[in-house]
Amino acid sequence: MDLVKAHPQPHRLKNLLSLDAKNLAIVMPDADLDVAVKECMAGSTSYNGQRCTAIKLIMVHKSIAQKFNEKFCAAISGLSAGLPFGKCNITPLASSSTEYMKTLTDDATSKGAKVINEGGAHLDRSLFFPAVVYPVTHEMELWQAEQFGPVIPIAPYESIDEPIAWLEKMHFGQQSAIFTSQEATQPDADLAELLDVCALSTCRVNLNAQCQRGPDVYPFAGRRSSAMGTISVEEVLRAVSVETMVAGKKPEVIRRACQGSTVFANI
Numbered sequence: 385m386d387l388v389k390a391h392p393q394p395h396r397l398k399n400l401l402s403l404d405a406k407n408l409a410i411v412m413p414d415a416d417l418d419v420a421v422k423e424c425m426a427g428s429t430s431y432n433g434q435r436c437t438a439i440k441l442i443m444v445h446k447s448i449a450q451k452f453n454e455k456f457c458a459a460i461s462g463l464s465a466g467l468p469f470g471k472c473n474i475t476p477l478a479s480s481s482t483e484y485m486k487t488l489t490d491d492a493t494s495k496g497a498k499v500i501n502e503g504g505a506h507l508d509r510s511l512f513f514p515a516v517v518y519p520v521t522h523e524m525e526l527w528q529a530e531q532f533g534p535v536i537p538i539a540p541y542e543s544i545d546e547p548i549a550w551l552e553k554m555h556f557g558q559q560s561a562i563f564t565s566q567e568a569t570q571p572d573a574d575l576a577e578l579l580d581v582c583a584l585s586t587c588r589v590n591l592n593a594q595c596q597r598g599p600d601v602y603p604f605a606g607r608r609s610s611a612m613g614t615i616s617v618e619e620v621l622r623a624v625s626v627e628t629m630v631a632g633k634k635p636e637v638i639r640r641a642c643q644g645s646t647v648f649a650n651i
Contacts, residue, residue, distance in 0.1 A: 398624050400612065400613040400614070400615050400620060401612040402436055402606060402615060403611055404436065404556055405438075405440070405558035406441060406530050406554055406556045407437065407439050408442075409423075409424050409439045409441070409443070409594075410560070410563065410578065411442065411448070411452060412445055412562065412563060412575070413447050413448055414565045415448070415563035416563070417448065418455070420452065421455045421456050421459050423563070424561075424594065425456065426594050427594030428442070430594075432474060432475060433514075433531070433534045433536075434481070434532055434533055436558060436610075437558070437596050438595065440530060440532075440537075441527070441539065442538045443540075443547045444538055445540070449518075449519075449538075449540045452538075453516070456516065457501040460536075463514065466511075474511070474513060474514060475511070476511045477533060477534075481533050482507060482509075484533065485505075485507075485512045485534065486507060488531055489517060491524055491525045491526070492517045492520060492524045495521070496519075497517050497519055497520055497526075498517070499515045499516065500517070501516040504516055516536045517538065518540075519539060519540050520537035520538060520539045521539065524537075530556070548577070548581045551585040552581065556606070556610045557606055557607030557608040557609075557610050558595075558610040558611065559590065561590040561593065562578060562579070562582065562589065563592055564592070585607065586606075587604075587605040587607055587611070588604075588605075600616055600617050601616060603615070603616045603619060
C-alpha cells in the first residue's frame with residue numbers, strides 16, 4: 385500500500401496481488417495417514433516452506449495424533465539439507481529468516497510445546513532444519529503468525545468445532561486442506577460442515593492434497609488479508625484492460641465509420 389500511496393496518480397494502478405497466508409491442514413480421524421503425511425510434508429517444506437501457498441498449521445484429531453506425528457517426523461528426518469546446487473530438500477534461508485524461525489520455536493517451547501523430530505530446529509548459519517513443533521496452542525505465536533519457513537506447527541483437536549473456530553477467527557483466507565475418507569453426502573458427516581466453513585473462509589479447498597498453486601487457468605485468490613483481486617490468465621487480462629464503447633443512434637453508420645480500425649475491429 386505504501387507503493388500505491390507513493391504513485392503520483394494512484395487511481396490509475398491496477399492491483400492484483402497474492403498476499404500473506406496461514407493455510408490450515410486438517411487431518412480428520414478417518415484420514416489415510418500415509419497420504420496425509422506425504423502431502424503435509426510436501427506442503428510445509430517445499431521451497432523451505434517459503435511460499436504463500438505452503439501449509440502453515442496442521443490440526444490433527446487427537447485420536448490419531450501420535451501415529452501421525454511418528455510417521456510425519458520419520459518423513460521429515462528423511463529430508464536432505466545443504467546447498468541449493470545439488471538435490472537437497474532443505475536449503476539456506478535469508479539470515480533474518482533463520483532468526484525468526486528460532487524466535488517462533490523458542491516461544492512455543494517456552495509455553496509447553498516440544499520440537500519432536502530428530503535434528504529439528506538445528507541451526508547452522510543460514511541453514512535451518514525443519515522443526516516439527518507439538519502441541520501448538522493458541523497462546524503461542526505459531527498459532528496465528530505466518531512463519532514463512534521450515535517451522536511446522538501441529539495442534540491436536542477433539543471436536544470439529546476447534547478448526548472451524550480457528551478458520552472463522554483467522555484474518556488470512558487463502559487456502560485450506562482437508563484429509564479424510566468421508567464423503568460429504570454421508571449422514572452426519574463432519575466433512576460437509578467443514579467444507580462449508582472452508583469455502584467461506586478460504587478461496588481454495590484441497591481434498592487429500594497439499595495447498596498449492598494450480599495451473600494459471602485456475603483462479604488464484606484469497607479472502608480477508610490474503611489477496612487483492614483474483615489472478616488467472618482470464619482474470620488478469622480482464623483486470624488490466626479498459627473497455628471503450630463507440631455509441632451512436634445508427635449502428636450501420638458506426639460500422640462504416642470504424643471500418644478498417646484495428647482498435648474497433650470487433651464492432
